Amino acid sequence: MRNSSAAIRGQATAGDGAGLPADAGAGARSVVEAKGLGLTFQTGDGPVRALADVDLSIGRGEFVSFIGPSGCGKTTFLRVIADLEQPTAGSITVNGMTPQEARRRRAYGYVFQAPALYPWRTIEKNIALPLEIMGIGRAEQQERIDRVLDLVDLKGFGKKFPWQLSGGMQQRASIARALAFDADLLLMDEPFGALDEIVRDHLNEQLLKLWERTTKTICFVTHSIPEAVYLSTKIVVMSPRPGRVTDIIDSTLPKERPLDIRESPEFLKIAHRVREGLRAGHSYE
Amino acid sequence: MSVFLLAVLFWLAAWAFNEWLVRRQPESRTQARLIGIVVPLIFGATLLVLWEGAVRGFEVPFVLLPPPSAIWDRLINSLPILWADFRQTFLKAVLAGYVLGCGSGFLVAILIDRSPFLQRGLLPLGNFVSALPVIGVAPIMVMWFGFDWPSKAAVVIIMTFFPMLVNTVQGLTAASAMERDLMRTYAAGYWQTLFKLRLPAAGPFIFNALKINSTLALIGAIVAEFFGTPIVGMGFRISTEVGRMNIDMVWAEIAVAALAGSVFYGVVALVERAATFWHPSIRGG
Amino acid sequence: MVAVDPVANLPTARPTLGARLVGGKTVPILTVVVALVALWYAFAVYLNAPWQLDRYAKSEREWTAAELVRDTLNQERPVLPSPHQVMAEIWKTTVDVRPTSKRSLVYHGWVTLSSTLLGFAIGTALGILLAVGIVHNRAMDKSVMPWVIASQTIPILAIAPMIIVVLNAIGLSGILPKALISTYLSFFPVVVGMVKGLRSPEAIQLDLMRTYSAGAGQVFWKLRWPSALPYLFTSMQVAVAISLVGAIVGEMPTGAVAGLGARLLAGSYYGQTVQIWAALFAAAAIAAVLVMAVGFAHGLVLKRMGMAR
Numbered sequence: 084m085r086n087s088s089a090a091i092r093g094q095a096t097a098g099d100g101a102g103l104p105a106d107a108g109a110g111a112r113s114v115v116e117a118k119g120l121g122l123t124f125q126t127g128d129g130p131v132r133a134l135a136d137v138d139l140s141i142g143r144g145e146f147v148s149f150i151g152p153s154g155c156g157k158t159t160f161l162r163v164i165a166d167l168e169q170p171t172a173g174s175i176t177v178n179g180m181t182p183q184e185a186r187r188r189r190a191y192g193y194v195f196q197a198p199a200l201y202p203w204r205t206i207e208k209n210i211a212l213p214l215e216i217m218g219i220g221r222a223e224q225q226e227r228i229d230r231v232l233d234l235v236d237l238k239g240f241g242k243k244f245p246w247q248l249s250g251g252m253q254q255r256a257s258i259a260r261a262l263a264f265d266a267d268l269l270l271m272d273e274p275f276g277a278l279d280e281i282v283r284d285h286l287n288e289q290l291l292k293l294w295e296r297t298t299k300t301i302c303f304v305t306h307s308i309p310e311a312v313y314l315s316t317k318i319v320v321m322s323p324r325p326g327r328v329t330d331i332i333d334s335t336l337p338k339e340r341p342l343d344i345r346e347s348p349e350f351l352k353i354a355h356r357v358r359e360g361l362r363a364g365h366s367y368e
Numbered sequence: 369m370s371v372f373l374l375a376v377l378f379w380l381a382a383w384a385f386n387e388w389l390v391r392r393q394p395e396s397r398t399q400a401r402l403i404g405i406v407v408p409l410i411f412g413a414t415l416l417v418l419w420e421g422a423v424r425g426f427e428v429p430f431v432l433l434p435p436p437s438a439i440w441d442r443l444i445n446s447l448p449i450l451w452a453d454f455r456q457t458f459l460k461a462v463l464a465g466y467v468l469g470c471g472s473g474f475l476v477a478i479l480i481d482r483s484p485f486l487q488r489g490l491l492p493l494g495n496f497v498s499a500l501p502v503i504g505v506a507p508i509m510v511m512w513f514g515f516d517w518p519s520k521a522a523v524v525i526i527m528t529f530f531p532m533l534v535n536t537v538q539g540l541t542a543a544s545a546m547e548r549d550l551m552r553t554y555a556a557g558y559w560q561t562l563f564k565l566r567l568p569a570a571g572p573f574i575f576n577a578l579k580i581n582s583t584l585a586l587i588g589a590i591v592a593e594f595f596g597t598p599i600v601g602m603g604f605r606i607s608t609e610v611g612r613m614n615i616d617m618v619w620a621e622i623a624v625a626a627l628a629g630s631v632f633y634g635v636v637a638l639v640e641r642a643a644t645f646w647h648p649s650i651r652g653g
Numbered sequence: 654m655v656a657v658d659p660v661a662n663l664p665t666a667r668p669t670l671g672a673r674l675v676g677g678k679t680v681p682i683l684t685v686v687v688a689l690v691a692l693w694y695a696f697a698v699y700l701n702a703p704w705q706l707d708r709y710a711k712s713e714r715e716w717t718a719a720e721l722v723r724d725t726l727n728q729e730r731p732v733l734p735s736p737h738q739v740m741a742e743i744w745k746t747t748v749d750v751r752p753t754s755k756r757s758l759v760y761h762g763w764v765t766l767s768s769t770l771l772g773f774a775i776g777t778a779l780g781i782l783l784a785v786g787i788v789h790n791r792a793m794d795k796s797v798m799p800w801v802i803a804s805q806t807i808p809i810l811a812i813a814p815m816i817i818v819v820l821n822a823i824g825l826s827g828i829l830p831k832a833l834i835s836t837y838l839s840f841f842p843v844v845v846g847m848v849k850g851l852r853s854p855e856a857i858q859l860d861l862m863r864t865y866s867a868g869a870g871q872v873f874w875k876l877r878w879p880s881a882l883p884y885l886f887t888s889m890q891v892a893v894a895i896s897l898v899g900a901i902v903g904e905m906p907t908g909a910v911a912g913l914g915a916r917l918l919a920g921s922y923y924g925q926t927v928q929i930w931a932a933l934f935a936a937a938a939i940a941a942v943l944v945m946a947v948g949f950a951h952g953l954v955l956k957r958m959g960m961a962r
Contacts, residue, residue, distance in 0.1 A: 165553055166552075167549055167552060167553070186552070186553065186555050187555045189554065189555060191553070192553075193549075193550070193553040195546050195549070195550065196546075197546060199544075199546045199547055199550050201547065201564075201565065201568065202646035202647070203568045203571075203644075203645075203646040212554075212564065213554045215564070216551075216554045216555075216556045216560050216564070217554070244646060246646070246648075246651065383792070386792050386795070386796050387792045389795075390791045390792050390794075390795050391791070403795075404795070407792075407795040407796050408795065408796050408798075408799035408800060410796070411796035411797065411799075411800060412800060415800070429822075431819075431822065432819050432822055432823060433819070485681050485684075486681070486685070487681075488677075488678050488681035488682070489678075489681030489682045489683075489684055489685035490681075490685055492678060492682055493682060493685055493686070496941065499890075499894040499940055499941075499944050500894075500936070500937045500940050500941075501894075501897055501898040501901050501936045501937070501940060503810070503898060503901070503902060504901060504913075504914075504917055504929075504932070504933045504936055505933065506917075507917050507918070507920065507921030507929055508921075508926070508929055508930075510921065511732070511921065511924070511926070512732065583805065583808075586808055586811075587808045587810045587811060590808055590810070590811035591810050591811060591902055591905070594814070594905055595918075595921050596921075602811070603811060606811055606812060606814070606815065607814055610814050610815045610818055615815065615819070618812065618815050622807060622808075622811070622812055625807070625808050625811060626807045626808070629807075629808060
C-alpha cells in the first residue's frame with residue numbers, strides 16, 4: 084500500500100520542529116504523509132529548488148495552514164498533494180496512495196486562488212461540472228447542488244452566472260464546487276487572498292463552521308498570520324530558497340472560535356511564534 | 369445645378385440635426401438606443417441625397433454613375449433575374465463552400481490538437497496563407513471543377529479553411545492554466561476537458577473566424593465567376609452587364625450582394641451573441 | 654544531428670539540441686512544408702495520369718510506373734503542374750528574361766506591386782484621418798462609423814471591373830484605378846485599428862494630461878498617437894495584404910495586359926497552368942515580403958519608442 088520509493092528518504096530533517104513522530108502506524112490514520120519530499124524545477128536559468136526535505140504528516144480531520152513568504156513552496160506543496168506537480172525526491176502518500184492514484188479516485192477537492200468558475204455555466208452548472216465528469220446521475224446532481232449551495236449560503240443564486248456575483252460569492256461558489264463530490268480532503272490555495280478584509284473575516288468564520296459540520300481534512304495556504312492562527316489546528320511555517328518547513332505549531336485554541344478570539348492573549352502568543360518562525364526563515368537573506 | 373445645391377442644403381441640415389441629436393442627454397435607455405439608430409440612418413440618407421443631387425445637378429452621364437432612384441427602379445423591375453443569380457451564387461456556391469470550408473478547418477484543428485509538433489508547423493503556415501491572395505486559385509478551380517457552382521464552392525472552401533484552422537487552434541489554447549488544473553484535479557479525460565472546457569473557451573475565436581469567413585465567402589464566389597460560369601450568377605451578371613454598359617443593373621446586383629453579405633454577417637453575429645453571451649466583449653456591450 | 658524523427662516530439666523528450674530544434678518552430682514548419690510538397694507531387698501524378706494514360710493508349714505504347722511518374726510530372730499543360738515545373742517557370746520568367754519584357758514576371762509583379770503600394774499608402778492615410786475625426790468628434794463617431802462598417806459589405810472585389818471601366822471613362826487610367834480598389838479595401842482595417850488604438854489610453858492617463866491642462870493637440874501627440882502606433886502597425890499588416898488582393902483582382906477582368914492578375918487571367922484563357930501557378934507564387938512572395946516589411950517597421954518603431962518586448 085505504501086509508496087515503494089519511501090525508502091529513499093532524505094537524511095536528517097531540515098526544520099527543527101519538523102521531526103514529527105513519523106511512526107509506522109501513522110500511515111493508516113494520516114491523510115497526507117510526506118517524507119524527505121523535494122521538488123526541483125528545471126528552468127532556463129538553471130534548476131530551482133522549490134521544495135527540499137519536507138517531512139510532514141497530516142491527520143484526519145485536521146485543519147492545517149501553510150504560511151510563509153512568496154516562493155517558500157507552500158503552493159507547490161499543495162500542488163504536489165494534488166498531483167499537479169511531481170516531486171523529484173522523497174515520497175508522499177495521500178490516503179495511503181500515490182497522489183496520482185488519489186487524484187484518479189477523486190480523493191480531494193481543490194480551491195484555487197481565483198474562483199475559476201466557467202463563465203458560460205451558471206453557478207449550479209459549475210457545481211455540477213465535477214459531478215458530470217464523475218458520471219453522477221441527474222437527480223443526485225441536483226440534490227448535491229442544493230446541499231452545497233446551502234452549506235456556503237448561496238441558496239437562490241444557482242441560476243445566476245458567475246459574473247453576476249460579487250468576488251466573495253464567486254469564491255464561495257468555488258468552495259461549494261469543491262465540496263460537491265464529498266471528498267474528505269479539501270486543498271485550498273489562498274482562496275481568500277483577493278478579497279477585502281471584511282469579506283475575508285466573514286468567509287473565515289463560515290469556513291470554520293463548515294469544517295466543524297463536515298469533519299473534513301483541510302490544507303489551507305495563506306500569507307496572513309491572523310488567518311492562519313484563527314483557522315488552524317496546526318500551522319506549518321515555511322521559508323524560501325529552497326522551500327523548507329521551519330516550524331510546526333499545534334494550536335492550543337479551543338474548537339469554538341468567535342471572531343474576537345483574535346484579541347485573546349493565547350491567540351497573540353501563537354501569532355507571535357508564527358511571526359518568529361517567519362523571521363527566522365528570512366534571516367538567511 | 370440648383371438640384372445639387374438643394375442636396376447640399378439637405379446635407380448641412382441633416383448634419384446639424386445629427387450634431388444636435390448626439391449632444392442631447394438621453395432621458396431613457398430606449399431613447400439612447402433610438403438615437404444610436406437614427407443618427408447613422410440620417411447620415412446614410414444624406415449620402416443617398418447627395419449622390420442623387422450630384423448626379424442630377426452635374427448631369428453625370430448615366431453610364432458612369434446612375435442616381436440611386438434609377439438603381440432602385442431597376443432593382444424592382446428585375447427581381448426574377450436577381451433571385452436566380454442569388455440562388456446560383458449565394459445559396460449554392462457560398463453556403464456549400466462556407467459550411468465545408470469552416471467545417472474542415474475546425475475538424476483539422478481538432479485533429480492536430482494532440483500534436484504540438486504539427487501545431488507549431490501548421491499555425492505559422494496557416495497565418496501566412498491567410499495573408500496570401502488565395503483568391504488567385506480561382507482560375508485553377510474553374511479548370512478542375514468546371515463552370516458550374518462546385519468550382520466556386522471550392523474557391524470558398526480554400527479561402528475559409530485557413531482562417532478557421534488558425535482561429536480554432538488558437539482558441540483551443542485560450543482556457544487558462546487554472547481552469548485546466550481544475551479539470552486535472554477531477555481526473556477528467558481528454559474528451560471531457562475538450563467538450564466541457566476548451567471548446568466553450570474557444571467559442572469567441574471560432575465565431576471570429578466565422579464572421580471573417582462570411583465576408584470572404586461571398587467575395588470568393590463572385591470573383592471566381594469571372595473565370596467562367598453558366599449564364600447565371602452574381603459575378604457573371606456584374607461582368608456581362610459592365611460589358612453592355614448597363615451600369616444600373618450592375619448597381620442593383622451590388623445592392624443585392626451588399627444586402628446578402630450584411631444579412632449573412634448579421635446572422636452569424638446574432639448566433640455569436642447567443643452562444644458566447646458570457647464573454648466580456650458581449651456582456652459588456 | 655537534427656532529429657526529424659516523429660518520435661522526437663513525444664513529451665518525454667529531454668531538452669537536447671535536437672529536441673530544442675523540434676521544440677522551436679523551424680523543424681515543424683519544414684516538416685509540414687516537405688510533407689505538402691510530397692503531397693503535391695503525389696497529387697500531380699494522380700491528377701495528370703488519366704491524360705497520360707490516354708496518350709499511351711492512343712500511341713499503343715507499353716509503359717512502366719517509373720515512366721508514368723516521370724511523364725506526368727513533366728507535361729506541357731498538366732492539370733496540376735509539379736513543383737519543379739513551377740520553379741523552372743519562375744526562374745525562366747524572372748532571370749532569363751529582361752525585366753522590362755512583357756514575358757517577365759518581374760515586370761508584371763512590379764505593375765501589381767506599384768498599384769498595391771499606392772493604394773495602400775492612400776488607404777492608410779485616409780484611414781488615419783477618418784479615425785482621428787471619429788475619435789475627436791461625437792457626431793462623426795455616431796454617424797460615420799456604422800457606414801465605415803457597412804461600406805465593407807459591398808463586395809468591392811466583385812465590382813472591381815466596373816469601377817475600372819467607369820474610372821477609365823472619366824479619363825483615369827494606369828495604376829490609379831487599381832490603386833483606388835486597394836485603397837477602398839485597405840482603409841477599413843486602418844480605421845478600425847486606429848480608432849481602437851487612439852482610444853486605448855486609460856482614463857488615468859487622460860486624467861493625468863488633464864491635470865497638466867494639456868491642449869487637445871498635446872494630448873494627441875503625447876498620449877493618443879504613441880499609444881495607437883502598435884494598433885496602427887497591426888492593422889497595416891492586414892491592410893497591405895488586402896491591398897495586394899485588391900490590385901490583383903483589379904487586374905483580372907478588365908482586359909488588363911499587365912500585372913499578376915492579368916497573368917492569371919491569360920493563363921486561364923490559354924490553359925497555361927504552369928503560368929498560373931508561377932503567377933500565384935509570385936503573388937505569394939510579394940505578399941510575404943510586404944507583410945514582413947510592415948512587421949519589420951513595426952519592430953523598429955517599437956524599439957525606438959522603447960516599447961519592444
